Amino acid sequence: MLDFEKILNLPSPLELINDPIFEEKALKVFVKREDLIHPQISGNKWRKLKFNLLAAKKQGFNKLITFGGAHSNHLYAVAAIGRFFGFETSGIIRGDELNNTSSVTLQYAHNNGMKLHFVSREAYRDKSELLEIYGKEDQYVLPEGGTNELALAGVGEMYQEIVSQLGYKPDYIFCPIGSGGTMAGLINITAQTKIMGICVLKNANYLEEEISSLIENKENLVHKNFMIFWDFHQGGYAKKTPELLSFIKLFKAKHQINLEHVYSGKMFFAFYQLLKTEIKNNSTVVLIHTGGLR
Ligand SMILES: Cc1ncc(COP(=O)(O)O)c(C=O)c1O
Known part of the structure; x- marks a missing residue:
């Protein structure tokens, strides 16, 4: 196991x-x-993340970065994974009008140590540009929705x-x-x-x-x-x-x-x-x- x-x-x-x-x-x-x-890590979230986490570990990463909206189940699960499995986590969030308390998901993510970066909906479309800004080389990138x-x-x-x-x-x-x-x-x-x-x-x-x-x-x-x-x-x-x-x-x-x-x-x-x-x-x-x- x-x-x-x-x-x-x-x-x-x-x-x-x-x-x-x-x-x-x-x-x-x-x-x-x-x-x-x-x-907290339920349903298809575990299935979709498992081999990504193994890859992150194998490649020596202990930081994860991902994307999501204010109610994203994926974001919530990644924050939980950070907490339970000892990864540092960051989330790039769609909507620069939001903050750490705008939704239950964001609040949970923030309280469990996820660093949240709020970006405009327009900026959110260009994920590679965002990774240039926020995704330092030492972070393993999980795609939006984990797919x-x-x-x-x-x-x-x-x-x-x-x-x-x-x-x-x-x-x-x-x-x-x-x-x-x-x-x-x-x-x-x-x-x-x-x-x-x-x-x-x-x-x-x-x-x-x-x-x-x-x-x-x-x-x-x-x-x-x-x-x-x-x-x-x-x-x-x-x-x-x-x-x-x-x-x-x-x-x-x-x-x-x-x-x-x-x-x-x-x-x-x-x-x-x-x-x-x-x-x-x-x-x-x-x-x-x-x-x-x-
Ligand atoms: C609870 C739940 N069920 C089903 C899905 C859909 O799965 P998929 O994105 O792999 O189609 C999602 C999210 O994407 C989800 O959070």
Whole structure:
């Protein structure tokens, strides 16, 4: 076990959930509880950061620098990693009107030792210029949202974990799409399981191109054993509708699993709407709970 993993709940649990509508189609539905990996380093954040942290360590870095907005789960997780694993951290923040107390995320990051640099939205677009200013040579750079090649390897490990927990490859995996790194990691690792991505942003069809460009294993792209659904964003990123909120409440009451409205809530909601038309009878489905709960 790696030093990092001593405080993490790995492998994350894979829980079977029951519902009469699953029985109608003889579906086995599991939730991969990535939200239970760690209270602050939860969900896909650990998967996407793990191999980056190992690379940083191997290359002798003990300082990390990254980017994010005022509510970024990635930024929050990097600050937590700094605190728990002994890295110095810096964050370049989108919005020069903000300060250390503008959001719970920024407050948490600041209180856990992350050095915050607030830059205008315009300046934020040019990451390499910002790294010239703030990213001294002794800092390991984590991309915005944590998505890069090493992140894909971490997501691949999660898939392997699912296969060994089940004892076979699931027919379908559902995941939310923000930057697309999680979905890309899943497509990269398997052509046998159909990957179903639920986009949580509006007008984000450009992500299909980005996901494709991230995938190293081009053969898996050719098989096209994946689908992206664009119509479950509920009005846009972090937007919510009364239907979504009542679904989240009902799901909690039935299954004792908390969902949030930005990622996991939209994805689970979409799954219930798609299962009649998109899922074959007698299948095994795994829903990735990517965390995001604070
Ligand atoms: C909780 C949570 N779930 C899902 C996602 C989406 O993952 P990806 O960016 O890899 O598409 C994110 C952030 O990006 C997230 O914070």
